[in-house]
Amino acid sequence: MKVLLLLGLVAVALADITRFEGEKVFRLKPVLDEHVTLIKELAKSIEVDFWSPESAELVSIDMDVDIRVPAMYLDMVFTFLQQNDMKIEVLIEDLQSAVDAQADNKPSPRAHSYTKYNNWDKVESWIASISSSNSDLISKQVIGNTYEGRPMTLLKLGRKSSSTKPAIFMDCGIHAREWISPAFCQWFVKEALSTYGRDAQMTSLLDEMDVFVLPVLNVDGYDYTHKSNRMWRKTRSRRSGSSCVGADPNRNFDAGWCTVGASNNPCSDIFCGYKIESEIEAKNVADFIRRNKSIIKAYLTVHSYSQLLLFPYAYTYELSATHSELLKVAEGASAALRSLYGTRYTSGPAAATIYPAAGGSDDWAHDLGVKYSYTFELRDTGRYGFLLPESQIKPTCEETMLAVKYIASYVQKNLY
Ligand SMILES: [Zn+2]
Incomplete structure (x- = not known):
């Protein structure tokens, strides 16, 4: 019973944390005005997180555009960009793995560390x-x-x-x-x-x-x-x-x-x-x-x-x-x-x-x-x-x- 209760609490705690399984980060290379328009349209129709530049509004021609795309839109985005001849590079294959891999220095459960990302x-x-x-x-x-x-x-x-x-x-x-x-x-x-x-x-x-x-x-x-x-x-x-x-x-x-x-x-x-x-x-x-x-x-x-x-x-x-x-x-x-x-x-x-x-x-x-x-x-x-x-x-x-x-x-x- 106690174990079940504990498992329940863990599940509740986890539910509050956004997970990023299957999400990818792409680098797009818009080389035509048309590409810029397409990226802006894409941002309006689906939820895309702009890493660089910081928002779709800032995208211009010949700029590297790094975007995070939720798993459910991957196929759609990929097809859409390829149909329009835009160069795509995959920067991060699986975002959740990258989130997990970030903490690659020895864990320090309680203590502050200069080589860890302290909360x-x-x-x-x-x-x-x-x-x-x-x-x-x-x-x-x-x-x-x-x-x-x-x-x-x-x-x-x-x-x-x-x-x-x-x-x-x-x-x-x-x-x-x-x-x-x-x-x-x-x-x-x-x-x-x-x-x-x-x-x-x-x-x-x-x-x-x-x-x-x-x-x-x-x-x-x-x-x-x-x-x-x-x-x-x-x-x-x-x-x-x-x-x-x-x-x-x-x-x-x-x-x-x-x-x-x-x-x-x-x-x-x-x-x-x-x-x-x-x-x-x-x-x-x-x-x-x-x-x-x-x-x-x-x-x-x-x-x-x-x-x-x-x-x-x-x-x-x-x-x-x-x-x-x-x-x-x-x-x-x-x-x-x-x-x-x-x-x-x-x-x-x-x-x-x-x-x-x-x-x-x-x-x-x-x-x-x-x-x-x-x-x-x-x-x-x-x-x-x-x-x-x-x-x-x-x-x-x-x-x-x-x-x-x-x-x-x-x-x-x-x-x-
Ligand atoms: Zn900043």
Whole structure:
């Protein structure tokens, strides 16, 4: 009887988790205007999850289009695309297998690990323990709560000083399913603390500047990807009258809001929100940066995937007034990153490099006056996409550290 009861509970628990058996991820290569139209039509008629670009609205000619297709539509999609002479490559043969294969580092049932994808509970207790165990170099503050009431805890790294220091702000995990991103923020904190006093550059950085790190911006979404749907991207806000949940926090900032590369359909994965900063997570970050804008000299935001280092603007093809300097620093950072494992990044202004998209945090911060504003799109280029195996956390974080340190060092040298 007890066993039956237990089995029943397990079944209930499993029922809440979205499974992806038989689903595939395709890479399509639209080379005709007609192909672009077909992809957009396909997206309207069946449920397709766009991995890259982030929505059907963003598809244009000669672009790699990575889409996740539910098992029940596979035959139909395959036939449809082949009849129209579109090139198709299978990136992921069976999505559930890829989800399962992602955890390829040794399991650590209870403990936090820098080479595992830690769930929110583990990240939260890690934040508490790391900030109390190194009180001379790190402190924490809650900058607000998420929609579902979880605290957004910001870490401040830097040698204590009686005067206000210039700072760098970095956030991870704006998009829930980009798990390598929060893994990088955790890695950065560990590296900063463990190399202070040993690595001359890190020591000098933390002596002269503070680095604010928000390990997970979209906490509700991140928690949801661990507990319910691995492929969730947006926030988890709800509004009466709509059955669709959440908005894209990286379309919700006050930067050409919802004019281009964003959707006003609440069901879209690039929904810009009902108004600017409607998403409390975006508002909390924006409020903090506004309050501290006189000291924040650089804004870094970490996403995946595609191996890009982007800078303003995304909401317009116009170049920033400081374009040449931003490009020079991005190219230097990409070269530093590549020096370790040969990983190639493309850098440039977002609109011209990928596609125009409004409401992004990097454009907003730049227009507020934070000159050095960069978006990282970490590994890979689509082989695993959002399901980057844990065995790649360490090399990805190591190489990304070099790029972040390059930017930080440049900013530090150009403070005054
Ligand atoms: Zn993202």
